[in-house]
Amino acid sequence: MTATIEVNGLRKRFGAALALDGMTFVVRGGHVTGFVGPNGAGKSTTLRVITGLDRPDAGTATIGGQSYAAFARPMRHVGALLDPHALHPSRSGRNHLMWLARSQDLPAARVDEVLELTGLADAGRRQAGGYSLGMRQRLGVAAALLGDPPVLLLDEPFNGLDPAGIVWMRDLLRDLAGEGRAVLVSSHLMSELQDIAGHVIVVGHGRVITAADVDDLVGRYASLEAAYLRLTAGVGGIR
Numbered sequence: 001m002t003a004t005i006e007v008n009g010l011r012k013r014f015g016a017a018l019a020l021d022g023m024t025f026v027v028r029g030g031h032v033t034g035f036v037g038p039n040g041a042g043k044s045t046t047l048r049v050i051t052g053l054d055r056p057d058a059g060t061a062t063i064g065g066q067s068y069a070a071f072a073r074p075m076r077h078v079g080a081l082l083d084p085h086a087l088h089p090s091r092s093g094r095n096h097l098m099w100l101a102r103s104q105d106l107p108a109a110r111v112d113e114v115l116e117l118t119g120l121a122d123a124g125r126r127q128a129g130g131y132s133l134g135m136r137q138r139l140g141v142a143a144a145l146l147g148d149p150p151v152l153l154l155d156e157p158f159n160g161l162d163p164a165g166i167v168w169m170r171d172l173l174r175d176l177a178g179e180g181r182a183v184l185v186s187s188h189l190m191s192e193l194q195d196i197a198g199h200v201i202v203v204g205h206g207r208v209i210t211a212a213d214v215d216d217l218v219g220r221y222a223s224l225e226a227a228y229l230r231l232t233a234g235v236g237g238i239r
């Protein structure tokens with residue numbers, strides 16, 4: 001399967017709020033793509049539409065050319081970390097993953113692999129309700145990686161991680177993209193993205209303002225943060 005995400009003309013209204021207003025972009029494999037924009041710009045809504053959690057009023061979103069709903073075992077095609085708190089508090093982290101693995105016909109051995117990969121081999125036996133935010137993020141990443149998917153969507157993956165965790169996440173995202181996967185990372189941390197992303201999609205008011213290579217933006221504006229601030233000047237403000 002091709003490691004691509006194609007989003008075309010998405011529109012989504014929540015009452016008075018127009019969350020998406022023609023959102024259109026393509027994400028390719030082989031590098032991390034940063035997904036950035038002011039609060040309320042429509043990033044999370046876009047990720048939720050791609051993963052079938054929100055239905056758009058218009059437009060399409062596909063993964064490797066297919067819509068999320070078309071996948072019989074979606075976790076083998078796309079892994080998503082959208083809400084680190086989406087877990088059953090009285091289940092252990094390992095049981096949470098076992099349940100997901102069973103739903104996708106994945107072997108139990110894969111659960112232990114992703115627990116190891118995310119540093120949760122020991123903590124995986126504890127109730128997930130007692131996990132810190134950083135541990136929940138790791139469990140969310142473990143779930144996203146379960147099906148070894150070619151496409152990954154991560155909403156604010158650095159939130160709550162300690163300094164060692166941030167270094168770990170940075171290396172992990174680079175490695176996953178280096179394996180040819182499409183890795184879309186929504187974040188407000190421009191310095192992190194300048195380090196790890198090859199491409200960046202800047203959005204505001206539900207649509208793309210600029211999609212460019214990070215090196216080009218840094219060459220033009222000196223830093224990704226400076227580029228972001230210039231490109232989103234006048235677009236900010238929560239609607």
Ligand SMILES: Nc1ncnc2c1ncn2[C@@H]1O[C@H](COP(=O)(O)OP(=O)(O)OP(=O)(O)O)[C@@H](O)[C@H]1O
Pocket residue numbers: 014015017018019037038039040041042043044045046239
């Ligand atoms: N379920 C919902 N009900 C009502 N309004 C919503 C809902 N989800 C999103 N919105 C609105 O849609 C707009 C886009 O929100 P979204 O969460 O996609 O932005 P975002 O770019 O992810 O913001 P942030 O950087 O703060 O996470 C906002 O105005 C938000 O209030």
